[in-house]
Amino acid sequence: MKILVATEKSFAPIAVRLIREVTEAAGHDIALLENYKSVSELLYAVFDADAMIVRGDLVTPEVLVAAKRLKIVVRAGAGYDNIDLPACTAHNVVAMNTPGQNSNAVAELAFEMMLCQARGGFAGRAGTELRGKTLGLHAFGNVGKYVSEIAKGFGMDVYAYDPYVNDNVINEFGIKACRNPEELYSACQYVSLHMPANDKTKKSIGYDLLKRMPKDAVLVNTARKEVINEDDLLKIFEERPDFKYLSDVEPDCKAVFEEKYKGRFIFTAKKMGAQTEEANINAGVAAARQIVDYFKTGNEKFRINNSNQ
Numbered sequence: 001m002k003i004l005v006a007t008e009k010s011f012a013p014i015a016v017r018l019i020r021e022v023t024e025a026a027g028h029d030i031a032l033l034e035n036y037k038s039v040s041e042l043l044y045a046v047f048d049a050d051a052m053i054v055r056g057d058l059v060t061p062e063v064l065v066a067a068k069r070l071k072i073v074v075r076a077g078a079g080y081d082n083i084d085l086p087a088c089t090a091h092n093v094v095a096m097n098t099p100g101q102n103s104n105a106v107a108e109l110a111f112e113m114m115l116c117q118a119r120g121g122f123a124g125r126a127g128t129e130l131r132g133k134t135l136g137l138h139a140f141g142n143v144g145k146y147v148s149e150i151a152k153g154f155g156m157d158v159y160a161y162d163p164y165v166n167d168n169v170i171n172e173f174g175i176k177a178c179r180n181p182e183e184l185y186s187a188c189q190y191v192s193l194h195m196p197a198n199d200k201t202k203k204s205i206g207y208d209l210l211k212r213m214p215k216d217a218v219l220v221n222t223a224r225k226e227v228i229n230e231d232d233l234l235k236i237f238e239e240r241p242d243f244k245y246l247s248d249v250e251p252d253c254k255a256v257f258e259e260k261y262k263g264r265f266i267f268t269a270k271k272m273g274a275q276t277e278e279a280n281i282n283a284g285v286a287a288a289r290q291i292v293d294y295f296k297t298g299n300e301k302f303r304i305n306n307s308n309q
């Protein structure tokens with residue numbers, strides 16, 4: 001079988017080497033399409049692929065039509081908002097993700113951004129500390145759990161809200177469960193977002209929640225820019241000079257921030273949360289193993305699309 005690794009944002013070389021080892025040891029061939037610049041390059045590369053490993057790369061109906069032999073696509077990562085799942089099902093393609101494999105890297109980035117902001121960008125002025133500050137985790141999945149562990153080490157007072165996680169589970173981590181988002185945002189100076197981008201969450205972080213945050217509020221987004229209502233975010237920035245926004249990827253309204261709110265935001269140019277050697281190895285090798293296993297045994301453990309259409 002031919003396994004295509006199609007990554008517009010490439011894995012670390014060591015991860016690619018290990019992915020190759022796993023796939024070739026199982027008797028499969030590997031093809032690489034890294035740092036590609038246009039969809040046409042992807043459409044050309046997928047035409048004879050039996051399997052595909054992607055990151056945030058868009059797997060659209062157009063890609064699936066071009067991929068005539070494709071049987072399985074694995075998103076090396078957690079969020080799969082880049083994959084058209086109904087189209088995968090319609091083309092008899094199994095879609096999977098690799099949950100948890102890059103979560104620690106994303107959690108560390110949330111902290112790196114918080115620390116950098118708290119110290120005023122290391123520009124020489126006195127900053128602030130994280131110890132004793134309140135931190136709210138909006139969603140308590142794999143990344144939220146890692147963030148809670150790091151936050152406890154920093155002596156932060158941690159809260160979480162997740163409609164899909166039982167309060168007991170949250171309490172077992174030694175943190176406080178909130179009954180609704182309003183309670184979380186009212187309690188916490190720092191709020192860190194860890195939900196996926198889907199129909200329920202897109203644009204769900206808006207004025208009504210943000211206005212509740214205490215003085216010197218800091219919103220940390222290592223999730224997806226789509227979950228933010230950017231008009232509302234700009235409204236809060238206009239009203240509250242104490243409000244800050246740290247985001248792993250630039251918002252669509254980046255130009256307004258640069259013009260009006262210097263010193264009150266940090267944006268990474270390219271999504272950097274999972275961009276560590278360790279995360280690339282964990283997620284990339286997990287993806288390769290899932291493909292090898294699927295071809296060998298039919299194991300669909302991490303399947304994310306419907307199989308009965």
Ligand code: 3PG
Pocket residue numbers: 055056057076077078079080102223271272273274275
């Ligand atoms: C994920 O969904 O796993 C993270 O956001 C990392 O995504 P990336 O592989 O596109 O950097």
